[in-house]
Amino acid sequence: MLKLGAAVCALIALVLASQASGHGTLPGPGFRSAISGIQPVLPGLLVRALDDGRLSVANWTNRVVVIDGPGGRPQYRFANRRVYRTTAAGWRMMKRGESHTWHDPRIHWAGPTPRRSGLVSRFEIPGRANGVPFAISGFIGYRLPPSDAGIPAWGVVALTALGLTIASALALALLTRRKGEDSTEPSAPTGSP
Numbered sequence: 001m002l003k004l005g006a007a008v009c010a011l012i013a014l015v016l017a018s019q020a021s022g023h024g025t026l027p028g029p030g031f032r033s034a035i036s037g038i039q040p041v042l043p044g045l046l047v048r049a050l051d052d053g054r055l056s057v058a059n060w061t062n063r064v065v066v067i068d069g070p071g072g073r074p075q076y077r078f079a080n081r082r083v084y085r086t087t088a089a090g091w092r093m094m095k096r097g098e099s100h101t102w103h104d105p106r107i108h109w110a111g112p113t114p115r116r117s118g119l120v121s122r123f124e125i126p127g128r129a130n131g132v133p134f135a136i137s138g139f140i141g142y143r144l145p146p147s148d149a150g151i152p153a154w155g156v157v158a159l160t161a162l163g164l165t166i167a168s169a170l171a172l173a174l175l176t177r178r179k180g181e182d183s184t185e186p187s188a189p190t191g192s193p
Contacts, residue, residue, distance in 0.1 A: 030145075031120065033107040035138040042129055046099075047136050049107050055125075058099035063129040067136075070105055072126070107138060114142045 033049035044061035059065045059078035069075030069086075077084040077091055083100040084091040094100065106123045114120055118141065125136040 030143065031109050032141050032143070033123075033138060034141070035136060037137050039135050039137060042134055045129070045134075049138060050101065053103060053108055054101045055104040055107055056099065056101040060098055061129065065127060065129050067125065067127045076100060076102075107140065109140050109142070114144075117141075117143045 032051075033053070035047050035049050038045060038047060042061065042063075042065075044059070045065060046056075046058040046060065048056045050056055057065075057067060057076070057078065064077065064079040066074045066078075067076045074086050077086070078098065078100070081098055082096055083094045083098075085094050086092075104125070106125055109120050111120075119139055120142045121140045123138050123140070125138075127134050127136065
């Protein structure tokens with residue numbers, strides 16, 4: 001009986017472990033943006049598409065780098081370890097440093113959800129380094145969610161409750177059985193034959 005309880009608990013632990021690895025530690029389904037390159041190559045300019053949908057630019061060159069916004073006008077300027085943003089009055093310093101991160105609609109997909117995994121769209125973000133044009137190239141991909149033939153969350157909770165109930169019942173039965181064995185001591189032989 002104790003072996004049956006251990007087997008049930010082990011089965012529940014395996015189900016819970018498979019559910020956890022399928023829904024939390026692996027990359028999630030959905031859209032992903034990635035930078036594929038800068039043309040022409042500009043050593044020292046690091047551009048990344050972050051998982052939260054932001055674009056990150058770090059200018060480690062000794063050049064003045066300007067990134068154009070979605071409308072084609074200059075949006076950010078990286079120069080002399082400072083980051084500037086264009087305003088109606090001109091450039092306004094935002095902060096000191098070589099890098100800045102912002103939400104950029106060009107690295108997001110706004111269309112319908114694709115029916116299969118793969119490349120959804122390509123994008124280019126124009127800029128200039130000391131007045132020389134360059135383009136940041138990238139793409140948006142999509143991965144379909146896994147078909148969840150596993151146990152739904154309510155099923156995992158129900159199985160866990162069932163396993164705990166069975167384990168508790170087995171433990172109670174074992175304790176009751178041991179108490180019964182302890183209370184019935186063998187009687188000493190009486191008299192001689």
